[in-house]
Amino acid sequence: MNGYLVFVLSVLVLGYLLDLVVALLNLRSLSPRLPAEFAGAFDDHEYARSQAYTRAATRFSLVQSSCSLALTLTFILAGGFNWIDQVARGFDLGPIATGLVFTGLLALLSALVNLPFSLYSTFVLEERFGFNTTTVATFVLDLLKAALLAVLLGGPLLAAILWFFAVSGPAAWLYCWLAAVLFILVVQFLAPVVIMPLFNRFTPLEEGALKEAITRYARSQHFTLQGIYTMDGSKRSTRANAFFTGFGRFRRIVFFDTLIKTLEQRELLAVLAHEMGHYKLRHIPMMLMLSIVQMGMMFFILSLFLGNKELFAAFGMEHVSIYGSLVFFGFLYSPLSMLIGIGFNVFSRRNEYQADRYAAETLKEEQGGEALISGLKKLTVSNLGNLTPHPLHVFLNYSHPPVLSRIEALRQLHPLGTHG
Known part of the structure; x- marks a missing residue:
């Protein structure tokens, strides 16, 4: 066999x-x-x-x-x-x-x-168990958008990899690697401004005590934020989350609307501080570098x-x-x-x-x-x-x-x- x-x-x-x-x-x-x-x-x-x-x-x-x-x-x-x-x-x-x-x-x-x-x-x-808020229309649209992104983004990358392996000889793996790294970096920049808005609506956090507390804490940590946003996570699920996205001066913090409903201000600030810790301790670039290697x-x-x-x-x-x-x-x-x-x-x-x-x-x-x-x-x-x-x-x-x-x-x- x-x-x-x-x-x-x-x-x-x-x-x-x-x-x-x-x-x-x-x-x-x-x-x-x-x-x-x-x-x-x-x-x-x-x-x-x-x-x-x-x-x-x-x-x-x-x-x-x-x-x-x-x-x-x-x-x-x-x-x-x-x-x-x-x-x-x-x-x-x-x-x-x-x-x-x-x-x-x-x-x-x-x-x-x-x-x-x-x-x-x-x-x-x-x-x-009470988590789902996705409608059939949202489910279908998500599938279609994901398929479209796979064609528009994944297709050219795959074509480049096939072409490099076909014409570049023993060094082809190196060119493929460089192409994939470039692709990842470009997507990292495109994601918050082009890709993610295709699936969710991002709204600047309204003025008030929470935004003031976040801004004050970010300044105390010498951390530049491009913006603070809420995302309509409740469009698909009752689950709550928060994340940072973007690099450098384009960094933004995103809270699910479900998270803001679930946690108090001091708890939201602690969640933000945790996410900021990943940036300050360079966890994100380290993970990125390990993934690239x-x-x-x-x-x-x-x-x-x-x-x-x-x-x-x-x-x-x-x-x-x-x-x-x-x-x-x-x-x-x-x-x-x-x-x-x-x-x-x-x-x-x-x-x-x-x-x-x-x-x-x-x-x-x-x-x-x-x-x-x-x-x-x-x-x-x-x-x-x-x-x-x-x-x-x-x-x-x-x-x-x-x-x-x-x-x-x-x-x-x-x-x-x-x-x-």
Whole structure:
């Protein structure tokens, strides 16, 4: 049997089994006893509801991953990739255009397969627990806008990568890497002014005590903001969030309208201070640089597998192509990608602790630590968060530490006292 096929099938099955074991462990770690830290924040009904949500979401995820595994294995073993390739070649276009058609057809097929799960998640699961506010019209428009962006932004990038690998010889991976880096940087600048407004409405924060407090705090930290905005997050969900976007003097803070409704002013300021901590502690450029290095490594390894006939035989392909190499390499790279993802999560969790500390220390006079703790509790309750995730689930999948770990770390900082 083809060695590459054995490897790919093994990776798919073992990855599924790992996810299954972790999910079951996470369900078993649910405790009916409310942690003392959240006494008074969760009532018994809401705590039971949060655990019911974790169970329902986990079971849904297992059903989705089981169907995905079965369909992927069937598609590979039945020669589905070769059939898609024959369709793409039937248009009798050049190699780059054929590659775009091939990739587009695979993306379309994947989207159609995932559509029922997305519909169920949005309009059944999230609806059942009171999160969904998305209308059918918004759902459809989001899909169309995302597809349009994929064509307008992803298409040219993919075409450039195919062209570099076709004409640039051994240094092609380097040119592809540089093109991808340039693409990421351009998108970072376009996102807040072009891309994100396609999906949400951004409104300058109205004058008042909150805006004055944010402006005053930003000045005290010598932090320049281009603007403070609210976003109509309630258009799709009741979940709350906040984020920074943009670089340099174009930096702006964005609060979901749901966050402003959920938190008090001092808690919102603490959330802002946390996000600002990521900038001040240079977490964002460090993560960006690590992602760029990882991308360069990926392109170099990819270049070693271009045109590998055994790899194409594993997927039942009649023709060898650069665009096929890109797709099939993804299966080979997935174990390394998972390990890198775990490393990124470890780094990200460390950053979250540091940003929490920054918020607590820079808002010392406003009792920023206690305000952040209060805000974290409210957000956890509002989002029906899992208070007792299994450590292995956290290690593999969490980019943020569990909320109880964050609160414990904040309480260890001077001058925070014990909770009442």
